[in-house]
Amino acid sequence: MKKEDVPQDAGKLGGLMELAYVVSASGAYTTAQSSGWSAKNVANDLVWEELGRHQEAALREVKEGRKSPLAYHMVRFQMNEAMVADYTGFSRRKIRRHLTPDGFRALEPDDLRRYADGFNIKVDELCTTP
Amino acid sequence: MHDTVNEIVLPFEHRQSAHCESGVTANLFRQAGVPLTEPLAFGIGSGLFFFHMPFIKMGGYPLTAFRYLPGHVFRRAAKLLGIPVCAKQYRDPDLAMADLDRFLAAGRPVGLQVGVYWLPYFPPALRFHFNAHNLVVYGKRGDDYLISDPTLEAPVVCPSAALRKARFAKGIMAPRGCLYYPGNIPAAIDMPLAIRRGILKTCSRMVDIPMPFLGVRGIRYLAASVRKWPKKMTEREALLQLAQLIRMQEEIGTGGAGFRFLFGAFLQEAAPLLGVPALAGMSVEITAIGDVWREVALRSARLCKQRPVAGDDYESIAGLLLQCADREEQFFKNLKGLCA
Incomplete structure (x- = not known):
């Protein structure tokens, strides 16, 4: 890539400048800052849109009473059952029970705190959905 | 209480790099007196690679990578340059944070492996569960750590609670508080x-x-x-x-x-x-x-x-x-x- 071709397509990076290794007019390697590249922005947008869809689907299941708020937060924090297990110390079997509305209602305050700590949020936030 | 002596700022030259690990390697070694640039650290540490393993999923997608395993560039570059590596992992987050403070008090900037997801200074669009990010801590001001994250233009600060969470991110390649720094630099380097x-x-x-x-x-x-x-x-x-x-x-x-x-x-x-x-x-x-x-x-x-x-x-x-x-x-x- 030539120095004059360094893309400056700001995307979702919020003004963050990354470093690119490029070739100057004399053929020598140098570095240049780039605010982003459209090809990468397209890819990022698509992946984030997909995450958003998963989040909406999870939210719908909570609203319809088929899943507990934990299911929504798990998707919101881009985790799967195995990761939630790592972050909270609960077994996956227990987590699957807590993903149901009944299982979640039966949780003790201490258990709720373990989940909240795992997601780095407050217990109140864990028990609600938007 | 004792808030008069709660600032440590170690001299550290922050240089932006493209890749976090080769950047940290070059910056830490240069600080120790070895004239290394990011490309040299990357090349000596054999960072370049390619693999495609569709049977391993990361975030639900097949794993494709253009680099060798995380942590390799630092260790390999140190080995080839004859520099001993000091690296520690921890079970106890309290101990891990106390140890970090101890190194800073002793005047030593250290590299940390962290999970990107919990670092508040990254824009939300970059926050994925990637646990092999690297940065250097070179000081502390009150409850904030002074951080040289080589992928950024300038140093940043990070509250200790967030850094602690990032050091103990869980999942694939969990850092377990991993902290590292180059040991004594040999007199002659080939x-x-x-x-x-x-x-x-x-x-x-x-x-x-x-x-x-x-x-x-x-x-x-x-x-x-x-x-x-x-x-x-x-x-x-x-x-x-x-x-x-x-x-x-x-x-x-x-x-x-x-x-x-x-x-x-x-x-x-x-x-x-x-x-x-x-x-x-x-x-x-x-x-x-x-x-x-x-x-x-x-x-x-x-x-x-x-x-x-x-x-x-x-x-x-x-x-x-x-x-x-x-x-x-x-x-x-x-x-x-x-x-x-």
């Missing part, structure tokens, strides 16, 4: 030998491992997968796979074209140090191959955006990938010949 061995390691990994998903064979394997995507999944799923490929290749931390440009910069820097002028020509060739990788990303992006121009399809992307594989195979064989 830089040319280290460069030569770094290059040879990279070459043999790229062409000599007889496994279908590693090195140039992995690129061919990816090409075959790309060809199958539109047949075995829905259009949206196939596009998401392409999008993920672009991100692995170009997302912050590669310097462009999946580290190929960074490697080109390394070869150019290595040519006079080794006294092998032909390496400059090899730098030109890997740059040209990198431009083909960029074309792969461009075409994939046009497909993702539903705005293909004539000739954009999975078949043509696979064709470009095969071109990359063939040229890289020849490239690394030639490079090996030059440095053997």
